[in-house]
Amino acid sequence: MYNTMRVMKYFFMTMAAILLASPAFAQAGGDGISQWAPIGAGIGMGIAAGFCGVGQGLATGSAAEALARNPGARPGIFTFLILGLAFIESLTLFTFVIVFLYVK
Numbered sequence: 001m002y003n004t005m006r007v008m009k010y011f012f013m014t015m016a017a018i019l020l021a022s023p024a025f026a027q028a029g030g031d032g033i034s035q036w037a038p039i040g041a042g043i044g045m046g047i048a049a050g051f052c053g054v055g056q057g058l059a060t061g062s063a064a065e066a067l068a069r070n071p072g073a074r075p076g077i078f079t080f081l082i083l084g085l086a087f088i089e090s091l092t093l094f095t096f097v098i099v100f101l102y103v104k
Contacts, residue, residue: 041099048095055088
């Protein structure tokens with residue numbers, strides 16, 4: 001357990017250093033768009049899609065568990081499941097729109 005926490009600490013310290021060093025790459029080319037924008041957009045879209053997939057899996061698993069415990073509550077659980085999945089999916093779609101707006 002101690003080793004895992006230590007690895008996580010160094011991982012997050014490294015990620016913070018990388019993200020704080022990003023202004024070094026902020027100088028844009030002649031057209032006003034950084035040459036690193038497509039790479040950053042791809043990484044951002046991958047992170048958004050990955051975590052939205054995790055969130056949808058957790059939501060669906062919780063809904064299935066709730067239905068197993070109380071089958072009579074199916075209409076309410078189904079309504080909130082669909083609403084939650086729509087909100088989760090909208091985060092990925094917003095990221096997708098931002099990628100197309102800023103990367104040409």
